[in-house]
Amino acid sequence: MNFEDLKKFFFKKPKNALEGTDEAAPQEAPSTEAVIPEKLAEKCEKCGKIILSDEMRENCGVCPKCGYYKKLNARERIEICAEQFEELFGEETSENILDFPGYDEKLAALREKTGERDGAVCGRATIGGVECAVFSMDYRFMMGSMGHTVGEKITKTFEYATENRLPVVGFVLSGGARMQEGIVSLMQMAKTSAAVAKHSEAGLLYISVLTDPTTGGVSASFAFESDVIMAEKGALIGFAGPRVIEQTIRQKLPEGFQRAEFLQKKGFVDLIVERKEMKEKLASLLKIHCMEADA
Amino acid sequence: MNAYEIVMKSREKGRPTAMQYIEKIVEGFIELHGDRRFADDAAVIGGVGFIEGKPVTVIGIEKGTDTKAKIEHNFGCAHPEGYRKAMRLMKEAEKFHRPVLCLVDTSGAYCGIGAEERGQSEAIANSIMEMIRLRTPTLSIIIGEGGSGGALGLSAADEVWITETATYSVISPEGCASILWKDSGKVAQACESLKLTANDLLALRAVEKVLPELQFSDEFFVGLKAEIAQFFAQKRGVAPDRLIEERYERFRKF
Numbered sequence A: 001m002n003f004e005d006l007k008k009f010f011f012k013k014p015k016n017a018l019e020g021t022d023e024a025a026p027q028e029a030p031s032t033e034a035v036i037p038e039k040l041a042e043k044c045e046k047c048g049k050i051i052l053s054d055e056m057r058e059n060c061g062v063c064p065k066c067g068y069y070k071k072l073n074a075r076e077r078i079e080i081c082a083e084q085f086e087e088l089f090g091e092e093t094s095e096n097i098l099d100f101p102g103y104d105e106k107l108a109a110l111r112e113k114t115g116e117r118d119g120a121v122c123g124r125a126t127i128g129g130v131e132c133a134v135f136s137m138d139y140r141f142m143m144g145s146m147g148h149t150v151g152e153k154i155t156k157t158f159e160y161a162t163e164n165r166l167p168v169v170g171f172v173l174s175g176g177a178r179m180q181e182g183i184v185s186l187m188q189m190a191k192t193s194a195a196v197a198k199h200s201e202a203g204l205l206y207i208s209v210l211t212d213p214t215t216g217g218v219s220a221s222f223a224f225e226s227d228v229i230m231a232e233k234g235a236l237i238g239f240a241g242p243r244v245i246e247q248t249i250r251q252k253l254p255e256g257f258q259r260a261e262f263l264q265k266k267g268f269v270d271l272i273v274e275r276k277e278m279k280e281k282l283a284s285l286l287k288i289h290c291m292e293a294d295a
Numbered sequence B: 001m002n003a004y005e006i007v008m009k010s011r012e013k014g015r016p017t018a019m020q021y022i023e024k025i026v027e028g029f030i031e032l033h034g035d036r037r038f039a040d041d042a043a044v045i046g047g048v049g050f051i052e053g054k055p056v057t058v059i060g061i062e063k064g065t066d067t068k069a070k071i072e073h074n075f076g077c078a079h080p081e082g083y084r085k086a087m088r089l090m091k092e093a094e095k096f097h098r099p100v101l102c103l104v105d106t107s108g109a110y111c112g113i114g115a116e117e118r119g120q121s122e123a124i125a126n127s128i129m130e131m132i133r134l135r136t137p138t139l140s141i142i143i144g145e146g147g148s149g150g151a152l153g154l155s156a157a158d159e160v161w162i163t164e165t166a167t168y169s170v171i172s173p174e175g176c177a178s179i180l181w182k183d184s185g186k187v188a189q190a191c192e193s194l195k196l197t198a199n200d201l202l203a204l205r206a207v208e209k210v211l212p213e214l215q216f217s218d219e220f221f222v223g224l225k226a227e228i229a230q231f232f233a234q235k236r237g238v239a240p241d242r243l244i245e246e247r248y249e250r251f252r253k254f
């Protein structure tokens, strides 16, 4: 929810090529649009080098020059991890439930810009030959904040997986709850959690993949309710955003605080993966869990 | 009262805290401490006792009444161990088929280094997940501030009630005004827009009951105690499978 603030905070930080992916969103570099033919080449948001878009795509959105992890949208993420994908619940949508000022316009503009109805794409996929249900969250839609549509689609994904006895792989990316939906947004945390619990009680596997950023209400619900918690290298993961914490405790946070590596050290992340090995790791985990042990 | 005035009222000094509710409502309360993992978080108090002669587990978020107590209870901002303590006590209640009453009053879960290091997100997430599948009746009452995930961690109950000048919100109005509008002068507007008052919440079906406060007189507590006892009596005969199915539907509607 506070990702705009987070971004501002991180702008001030000295750059470090090996560090996370919290720099400016791509749409904030309009100056390059005129000189780079669209889709042929793009400018790395970290090192500023011009990279052929094909090369960037083949490299899963990792800058070949500096190793920077470009943010992937919901569909790009599924594409690099699944060999097959069939979208479900794509029609799901909701409007300005609380009549919150300015929210209609914001939703309309984002729908126009992204071609998505909201911040999550869900469906049935095959990863390494194993059938599963997936959900994937989209940074372009208010930094993956969870309102009714996102919560409903993710809940339906778990219900679908429970009914069809499928494992769930969830690509998590969220700044938190969507405050324009007030209490309805908060209730999505409970609704999704209940669906996760039911799926788990049915003896089914859920792997959450925490990507940059995973904070707020989403981190305090389905992100941390999985059997296996995988995190992408360098991802910011936490309950409160760093700026909020700094304001609360009135001191600077240590280097690397709330990064995936920090969380693993503290015991909250099972494994950290590089983007390029994500598919293979998911496939292996799915195989191990979904093969009958006594078969 | 407008929404802003209600928000101020929900935080007002002198408002009864969880411990005072327990003193008025619960007979023979025995406090049980600690999460058996790391520490005893004083922001969350919990224990066992009776309501109208029937055993009950009570868990509350305690803000403290005077300065010393406020510091001791960390102003009602729980650390992960607070949620883990609550979860432990809820599981204990489940084992002995005892209903659980939660009294919620927090501006939010604590934001700090230790809280993050010890997994604030994981603690709240699992508290919600455990509570929503608990095989014993549960009731949460928001008695002051219902601050976001920190409040929800103890509110995944069969029913959620709220006192008439308490609030329940996804974010504080101050946070909303500064993040969304970059304008701390718009707090009153945020109070209205977030629909966080008891009556708004009732209309949105986020709570089942709004409790008239009657200036928190003895009459209020006597009435509340009777209502809680009646609620648990109603739930006593319900099979656990049905309890959790009804709870699923309660949250599924959002």
Ligand SMILES: [Zn+2]
Binding pocket: A044, A045, A046, A047, A048, A049, A063, A064, A065, A066, A067, A068
């Ligand atoms: Zn680069």
